[in-house]
Amino acid sequence: xxxxxxxxxxxxxxxxxxxxxxxxxxxxxxxxxxxxxxxxxxxxxxxxxxxxxxxxxxxxxxxxxxxxxxxxxxxxxxxxxxxxxxxxxxxxxxxxxxxxxxxxxxxxxxxxxxxxxxxxxxxxxxxxxxxxxxxxxxxxxxxxxxxxxxxxxxxxxxxxxxxxxxxxxxxxxxxxxxxxxxxxxxxxxxxxxxxxxxxxxxxxxxxxxxxxxxxxxxxxxxxxxxxxxxxxxxxxxxxxxxxxxxxxxxxxxxxxxxxxxxxxxxxxxxxxxxxxxxxxxxxxxxxxxxxxxxxxxxxxxxxxxxxxxxxxxxxxxxxxxxxxxxxxxxxxxxxxxxxxxxxxxxxxxxxxxxxxxxxxxxxxxxxxxxxxxxxxxxxxxxxxxxxxxxxxxxxxxxxxxxxxxxxxxxxxxxxxxxxxxxxxxxxxxxxxxxxxxxxxxxxxxxxxxxxxxxxxxxxxxxxxxxxxxxxxxxxxxxxxxxxxxxxxxxxxxxxx
Numbered sequence: 001x002x003x004x005x006x007x008x009x010x011x012x013x014x015x016x017x018x019x020x021x022x023x024x025x026x027x028x029x030x031x032x033x034x035x036x037x038x039x040x041x042x043x044x045x046x047x048x049x050x051x052x053x054x055x056x057x058x059x060x061x062x063x064x065x066x067x068x069x070x071x072x073x074x075x076x077x078x079x080x081x082x083x084x085x086x087x088x089x090x091x092x093x094x095x096x097x098x099x100x101x102x103x104x105x106x107x108x109x110x111x112x113x114x115x116x117x118x119x120x121x122x123x124x125x126x127x128x129x130x131x132x133x134x135x136x137x138x139x140x141x142x143x144x145x146x147x148x149x150x151x152x153x154x155x156x157x158x159x160x161x162x163x164x165x166x167x168x169x170x171x172x173x174x175x176x177x178x179x180x181x182x183x184x185x186x187x188x189x190x191x192x193x194x195x196x197x198x199x200x201x202x203x204x205x206x207x208x209x210x211x212x213x214x215x216x217x218x219x220x221x222x223x224x225x226x227x228x229x230x231x232x233x234x235x236x237x238x239x240x241x242x243x244x245x246x247x248x249x250x251x252x253x254x255x256x257x258x259x260x261x262x263x264x265x266x267x268x269x270x271x272x273x274x275x276x277x278x279x280x281x282x283x284x285x286x287x288x289x290x291x292x293x294x295x296x297x298x299x300x301x302x303x304x305x306x307x308x309x310x311x312x313x314x315x316x317x318x319x320x321x322x323x324x325x326x327x328x329x330x331x332x333x334x335x336x337x338x339x340x341x342x343x344x345x346x347x348x349x350x351x352x353x354x355x356x357x358x359x360x361x362x363x364x365x366x367x368x369x370x371x372x373x374x375x376x377x378x379x380x381x382x383x384x385x386x387x388x389x390x391x392x393x394x395x396x397x398x399x400x401x402x403x404x405x406x407x408x409x410x411x412x413x414x415x416x417x418x419x420x421x422x423x424x425x426x427x428x429x430x431x432x433x434x435x436x437x438x439x440x441x442x443x444x445x446x447x448x449x450x451x452x453x454x455x456x457x458x459x460x461x462x463x464x465x466x467x468x469x470x471x472x473x474x475x476x477x478x479x480x481x482x483x484x485x486x487x488x489x490x491x492x493x494x495x496x
Contacts, residue, residue, distance in 0.1 A: 031059075032056070032067060032109070032111070032117055032119070034106075034107040034109050034117075034119060035107060035109070036106065036107055037058050037059065037060055037061075037106075037107075038058070038059045038060070039056040039057065039058055039059065039065060039067055039119055040056060040057045040059055041054045041055075041056045041067055042054060042055040042056060042057065043055050045066065049077075050070050050071055050072075050076075050077040050080055050081070050207070051068055051069045051070035051071050051077075052068075052069050053066060053067070053068045053069075054066070054067045054068075054069065055067075055122070056119070058106075064122050065106060065119055065120065065121060065122055066119070066120050066121070066122050066123075067117055067118070067119055068117065068118040068120070069115060069116075069117050070115065070116045070117065070118065071114065071115065072110070072113075072114060072115060072116045073113075073114045076219075079219060080207035080208070080219070081108075081110075081116040081118075081207070083206065083207055083208065083209060083210075083218060083219070084105075084108060084118060084205075084206045084207050084209075085108035085116075085118075086211065087179060087206040087209045087211060088105040088108050088206065089108075090177070090178075090179065090211045091177055091179065092441060092442075093439050093440075093441040093493075094173075094176070094177035094178075095176075095494065096173060096176075096494075097177075099169075099170060099173045100169075100200055100202075101166050101167070101169045101170030101173070101200065101201055101202060101203060102170050102173065102174065102202065102203050103120050103121060103123060103190065103202045103203065103204040104120060104121040105118060105119070105120045106119045106120060106121070107119040120204075121192075121202075123190035123191060123192050123193075123202045123204070124191075124192070124193055125190065125191025125192055125193040125194045125195065125197075125199035126190070126191055126194070127186060127187050127188075127189060127190055127191075128163075128167075128186040128187075128189040128190070128191070128201065128251075129185075129186035129187050130147075131147065131149050131150070131163075131191065131195060132146065132147060132149070132150040132153070132186060132254065132255070132258075133145060133146055133147060133150055133260075133277070134146070134147055134275075135273070136260065136277065137186070137187045138185045138186070138187050138222070138224050138225070138260075138262075139187075140269055140270060141263075141269075141270050141271050141272065141273055141277065142273065143273050143274075143275055144271050144272065144273035144274065144275040144276075144277040144278050145273075145275035145276055145277060146258050146275070146276050146277055146325075149195065150258055151258065151276075151329055153255050153256075153258070154256065154257065154258045154322065154325055154326065154329070154353075154354065155326075155329075155353045155354065155355065156355075157355030157359065157362075160255050160256060160355065160356075161388070161389065161392060162392070163195075163201065163255065164251075164252055164255060164389075165384065165389050165392050166200060166201035167189060167201055167203070167248065167251065168248070168383040168384055168386075168389060169383075169384060170201065170202070170203040171184070171203070171244055171248055171380055171383060172380060172381060172382065172383045172384055174203070174244075174380075175241060175244070175379075175380035175381040175383075176381050178211060178212045178213055179206075179209055179210070179211055179212070180209060180210050180212065180240060180241070180243040180244055181203065181206065181208075181209050181244050181247075182208045182209055182210060182218070182221040182222070182226065182243060182244070183205060183207070183208040183209070183221060183222045184203070184222075184225060184226075184244050184247035184248060184251070185222060185224065185225045185247065185250075185251070186251060186254065188203065188204050188205045189201055189202070189203055189204070189251075190202045190204050208220075208221060208222070210233065210240070212233050212237070212240055212241065214233075215233055215234050216233070217230050217231060217232050217233055217240070218230075221243070222247075223297070223300065224250075224261075224262045224300065225246065225247035225250045225251070225261075225262075226243065226244075226246050226247050227246035227304050227305075227308055227370075227372075228243070231243055236374070238374040238375060239374040241379075241380065241381075242374050242377040242378070242379070242380060244380060245368075245369045245370075245371075245377045245378055245380060246304070246308070246369065246370060248369050248380070248383070249366055249369030249370040250370075252356075252362075252365065252366050252369065253282075253283050253318060253321075253356070253366060254282075255356075256318065256322065256354070256355065256356030256357075256362070256366075257282070257283060257318060257321040257322045257325055257356065258321075258322070258325040259277060259280045259281070259282045259283075259321050259324075259325060260282050261282035261283050261284045262282055262284055262285070262300060263277070263280055263281055263282040263285070264281060264282070264284070264285040264293055264296065265278075265279045265280070265281065266279075266293070267293050267294050267295075267296045268296045268297055276325075276328050276329075278334065279334060280321070280324060280325070280334075281321065282321060283307065283314070283317040283318060283321050284300065284303040284304060284307060284317075285303055286317050286320045286321050287312050287316060287317050287320060288303050288306070288312070292306075305372070307370055308370050308371060308372035309372045310372075314363070314366060314367050314370055315357070315363055315367075318354075318356055318357055318363070318366070319351065319357055322351070322354045322356060322357055323335075323347045323350065323351055323354075326347070326350040326351065326353060326354065327347060327350060330350060335347075359388065361386070361387035361388035362388045364386075364387065364388070365378065365386045365387070365388045365389075368386075435456070435458065435459070435460045435461065436460060436461055436462065436463075437454035437456045437460035437461060437462045437476050438454060438456045438460070439454060440452055440453065440454040440462040440476070440493050441453060441454075441493050442491055442492070442493050443482045449484070449489070450464070450466065450484065450485040450488040450489060450491035451482040451483065451484055451485070452464065452474075452476065452482065452483050452485060452491075452493060453482050453483070454476055456476070459475065459476065459477055460475075460476055461473045461474065461475055461476065462474055462476055462493060463493070463494040464485060464488065464491055464492070464493055464494065465491065465492045465494055466485070466487075466488035466489065466490065466491050467489055467490035467491070471494055
């Protein structure tokens with residue numbers, strides 16, 4: 001009897017909890033009331049490891065946004081949510097925020113003890129993996145087909161350079177901001193709209209990222225695209241800064257060869273489907289022996305090490321993979337020989353159309369990204385200065401509609417700053433001589449109030465844009481407190 005009574009009580013408690021969760025879930029699906037606006041949820045766009053993504057509408061402006069509802073009931077998902085929120089807060093203090101090649105966050109809210117939500121700009125053009133392939137991602141291959149755009153990028157150097165330069169620009173800005181993404185892959189690079197309509201690449205998903213100044217390596221990185229799963233920023237600051245290099249190199253190779261680098265047919269579930277990727281190997285496995293290939297996912301670190309240390313030459317691996325891709329493009333059938341380069345009739349001629357194989361500057365960039373030793377890797381803070389990308393014309397400014405901008409509260413003020421009257425905007429020559437404030441940012445508050453904080457121990461200058469006006473240099477007094485900017489609303493801090 002006691003056992004039956006306990007079970008009945010437990011069932012009642014469970015039923016009540018389920019009912020409450022359903023009510024909360026329904027409320028969440030309808031409207032999310034954030035600190036800076038309310039968002040009405042629409043159709044479901046997809047789901048991931050920790051939550052569900054919805055199309056949403058910001059009620060005040062009518063702007064379409066994305067709401068990622070995250071289940072934070074487990075330690076892993078909670079850590080991912082808090083990491084994304086912390087990185088978003090940190091990025092807002094960096095010069096050039098929001099960057100056109102980084103997804104823009106509007107709010108990151110904890111709705112309850114079990115749910116969080118990330119409100120961000122809508123990128124409706126699909127992922128980079130969708131541009132390159134049909135049904136292929138880092139999780140597997142559903143159909144194993146490269147798209148027409150993916151085919152064209154193997155031989156069209158200009159188009160490949162324009163796409164990769166946007167990825168490089170985003171990674172460079174993150175590095176200058178002191179952020180390592182740690183989960184870069186084509187699935188985590190979205191297009192603002194279809195490429196044919198002028199879509200711009202946007203790096204998304206900062207749930208595994210680390211802020212270098214925290215001196216905390218955070219969680220493990222993704223398995224396929226990074227050379228290591230973790231690096232201790234305290235003992236290896238250079239390795240932490242260049243952590244994303246290997247992933248960036250993998251994507252450069254992927255764009256130039258047309259095959260995901262980790263494809264290893266017969267020993268895992270990748271590229272078994274019919275299509276132009278069937279049975280194709282990526283650069284990590286193309287020159288590995290049978291024993292190394294047979295280890296599959298569990299042994300993927302060894303092919304990465306061999307490529308990074310030069311045991312297997314990067315150019316030789318690229319030559320084999322792109323040779324097979326070019327053969328399929330011309331003959332519409334897969335290469336039948338062990339070596340696409342040495343045994344294939346006509347493949348030497350085909351290889352002349354591969355920009356990645358023939359361009360010395362592209363190959364040099366790829367090799368510098370895949371280096372084993374940190375000090376020999378490309379500096380991610382200067383990717384756009386590489387010889388291969390240096391001849392690209394400057395990208396046009398991306399003008400986005402005005403949106404609410406919010407910056408996290410900083411450290412407690414140690415003393416109150418005196419209010420400084422707005423200074424006349426100096427000429428360009430004078431602006432270059434002034435002392436700019438260290439890491440200035442707008443203190444969280446209503447749009448009608450503009451309070452700016454900074455971390456300089458002396459009087460300094462900060463560049464601020466008020467709504468409806470051009471950017472101006474404003475003088476800030478010494479200390480860490482917040483300083484009012486009179487007559488300025490909806491302000492945005494532009495300089496660091």
